Amino acid sequence: MTETAFLRCIADFCGATVDVSTTEFRCPRCNGLLDVAYDWDRLTPPKSLKDLEAGWTRRMDPIDFSGVWRFRSLLPFAPSGQIVTLGEGQTLLQRADAVASFAGLDSGRLFLQYEGMNPSGSFKDNGMTAAFTHANMVGANRAACASTGNTSASLAMYCSATGLMKGIVFIGSGKISYGKLAQALDFGALTIQIDGDFDDAMSRVQQIAGRLGIYLVNSVNPFRLEGQKTIMFRVLESSGWEVPDWIVVPGGNLGNVSAFGKAFAELKALGLISRVPQFAVINAAGADTFDRVFNKLRLRWKDGDFDRVAYQSYIETMDREGRRADTLASAIEINRPVNLPKALRAMSVCGGVVGTANDQEIMDAKARVGAGGFGCEPASAASVAGLKKLRKEGVIARGDRVVCILTGHQLKDPAATVAYHGSDNRQFQSILGQRGVTAAPFANRPVPVVNDLDAIIRAIEGVP
């Protein structure tokens, strides 16, 4: 292997390596997942994390402006001239005392990482800029993904903003929020709405990509995870390079937790950090594969692999029983997480727990996040809802320093938000009630007032 970056099978027993120019993202020998791997001895990683701040002084250069690529010495797979960036990753780590108090943490101990501030409104842009860069390196002219919405919005944006590729997005019927569908359509992507759910769309897009030679940007694409590592770099940077006690993240396809685990494993191996945080991955109760296989089946990353047979038989049972993912947190409505093996590995690197939050808990947490400033979409609030439960169970202590990742923007799914806060009971029932949400204790109800000056003044001053 002469290149300093290459792909390597994540399974130790296999360890097959593949040239970085491939567009097949499965191991040719064992069909497992691939990592982007680096020959660090022949590269120049930063000597200390503080060195990374130097990029800030060169912000007029787009690759130093990017919150992903200013960390490029830690994801060095692309020549600088081929990097495709839209200024992603200008996100915020915000101390959130009101939300801390809701979750049961001491003041000053909870920080929210607002990835909804990315150009397409979700963390997916961190990964998309990296996958898109790789697609650009290999000369692809079409790119596709299956999506619960945000990946397609992100892909569509990179395609239209750069003009480098034609975007094709696969979505399940009726399972996508309007905010996200609007983005894919508005950005001009070819939008294939198949008669099935996300898991169906996912398996189809893999077939199609192989058949038609279309570049695949789903999170099975290991380059996406390289970009998503930078979410952790920014969290550390915003914390003065101090490692928090916990990272709490919603779990869907498990790309984020996988990327975060890789980030910390590499930082540790490079001697750039001395300790790692623990992870809390929160599934929606209605899409809880990771929770079940981690906590009930007790699947673990062990000796560089996991029990593929046990997992396969779990999936077969799930299919036989006709269990389909069902949650209003549509971005994590996934029952076959593509990155499960990498997520198990991430848990072995950092330790931690996997939990669930139901749609009631998610919507309540979302309302508290919104009231605390900036806001997020339902899937993102699973992190705060999960944190609250883990606090109650005593898994997380009230003095622990916790970072919750808010994966998507408040305006991605306004229907759920308006149904929660509004006073239209039919809307509440059709959007929330059928998902098991029975109450809206944190609703901020709109106040109906007749068009009369005194009545409006009474409504504002609170006089009956």
Ligand SMILES: *Cc1c(COP(=O)(O)O)cnc(C)c1O
């Ligand atoms: C994609 C997505 C997730 C799920 O992330 P994974 O990395 O697939 O686990 C969670 N929240 C939002 C808003 C998303 O768009």
Ligand SMILES: [Zn+2]
């Ligand atoms: Zn392999």
